[in-house]
Amino acid sequence: MFSGFTNDIDGIAWLLALGILLCLVVAREFGYWMRRRKNRSGAREAEDGFTLTSVLGLLALLVGFTFSISLSRYDTRRELVVAEANAIGTTALRVQLLDANVRSELDPLLRAYVAERIVYGSAPTERAEDASYARATILQNRFWQTMSRGIEPIRTTPLAALVVSATNDMFDLAASRKAARAAHIPTRVLVVLLIYTLFVAFLVGYEKGHARWASTMLFVLLLIAAGLILDIDQPVHGAVQVSQQPMLDTQAAMGP
Secondary structure: HHHHHHHHHHHHHHHHHHHHHHHHHHHHHHHHHHHHHHHOOOOOOOOOOHHHHHHHHHHHHHHHHHHHHHHHHHHHHHHHHHHHHHHHHHHHHHHOOOOOOOOOOHHHHHHHHHHHHHHHHHHOOHHHHHHHHHHHHHHHHHHHHHHHHOOHHHHHOOHHHHHHHHHHHHHHHHHHHHHHHHHHOOOHHHHHHHHHHHHHHHHHHHOOOHHHHHHHHHHHHHHHHHHHHHHHHHOOOOOOOOOOOHHHHHHHHHOO
């Protein structure tokens, strides 16, 4: 079921890319038609290479800015995976300092929790991601309640404070990861970039409409760059995914 859904997303993306490419070609041809019409009317003018170069430079700047946003969000998601894995590992170590009867209750819950967090990071759809987060929240509540009962006799000791602080960090980072995965490039930025690219295509057609092959290759390269930006910005459907290896290493360190 999930693979079929992913295939649908990929198909829509390909259709959207082809539609945008067609729009760019149409905008270029419209610009070329406008130039030829002006030339036929007798109002000939020289090609303005400076304006075209400036506009293309600004387009490169906008694409670079958008790529920077996408890559920054990817780095944030990657760093949060490492931070959460470290927080879970710290919690696991501090739990080992508690009494044996408390450890016997907390260890299975913590192992189930880290396994669920790995499922969350590898979720193939938003629905699976939300379901995994809901299950992890239930495990959080159970772990907190069990831990609270277990440290009751030592609640005023430094050890209790250490266990509570590590648990809080672990839960806070789970919420931070959810917020980071929900953050995307603002839609308005993408819309403005698309509109600007259409104007660029028009100007390319107006100034260099005879170079159809070169301009078409330029549009294809722009779409490839845009596809990479959007792929990095998609933590669920994108091909460029954040590695869950830090969480797997933490799970392995906790033992069977």
